[in-house]
Amino acid sequence: MSSQPARVLVVEDEAAIADTLLYALRSEGYAASHCTLGREALALLRQHGADVVVLDVGLPDLGGFEVCRELRTFSQVPVIFLTARNDEFDRVLGLELGADDYVTKPFSPREMVARVRARLRRTAPVAAEEGGWKQLGRFAIDHDGRRIRYDEALLDLTRYEYALLAALLQRPGAILSRSQLMERGWDHASDSTDRTVDTHVKTLRAKLRAAGAQGEPIRTHRGVGYALDV
Known part of the structure; x- marks a missing residue:
């Protein structure tokens, strides 16, 4: 019996970016879902969880940094920040809040899929010897x-x-x-x-x-x- 596909939650309010990313992820066999608001994302993650979260920094209701800060109070799911800014201060802040990776717009959907795959590989369960x-x-x-x-x-x-x-x-x-x-x-x-x-x-x-x-x-x-x- 085959294992379930990895679940990727995309939190992005720009429809064109979200649609492109969802298509790329689903084409690779991932179970990709989408929401546009930070509070909605937190509710979904509390209820259903995910294997990887792709999180836009500039959300309309609750900034991505704040979402990540609250997420880390109840989950260690890998987070990949997606942002239009490439400022060193923002990168460091995001990583110190508990993010695992940081991708700047515009980005290649293929690159994002590769980063998601890398996150999943590195967080795969390992057996104790x-x-x-x-x-x-x-x-x-x-x-x-x-x-x-x-x-x-x-x-x-x-x-x-x-x-x-x-x-x-x-x-x-x-x-x-x-x-x-x-x-x-x-x-x-x-x-x-x-x-x-x-x-x-x-x-x-x-x-x-x-x-x-x-x-x-x-x-x-x-x-x-x-x-x-x-």
Whole structure:
């Protein structure tokens, strides 16, 4: 018996954009639905949920940032912001509110479908291994033992390196800002700086290369933050 198609909720008040996106998503086999208002979207998500939300920032009743803020009080569904603005401040704000990706209009429907597919792949359920290990792509993490492996190689991590990498592993592929990483990994985030995160990312990359990583699993998004490819 085949599995149910992934459910994508498109929250967009411009009919032409919504119609184009719905057609592209449905053509790829997704169960795409649509609404035009932020409050309507929140009601639908509370009642029915979704697998991915494509959320316009400039909605007529409740801004997309506010929708995302409220959504994160009851759901961790992946959110892809859709906006006509390409301002760095807006990108950082959206990501810090809990969004997973950010697409600027005009956009390619094919690109948006690829981003939705990537969100679904990165949030697919993973099975826990024996001994408390949970596999995430080429990584495995033992939360209780505070250990992380890469391709079966146990990484020799400092306290803060572990905290940073564990935070990235909580949301594979999602862009996390430096302030988000500091809040999750540092006891006193206010005493740290962006440079602190950058320094630990540098040492983590060196340890991953030593463990056999090709390229850079930890990707830099300039002016925004970091994301981890698993």
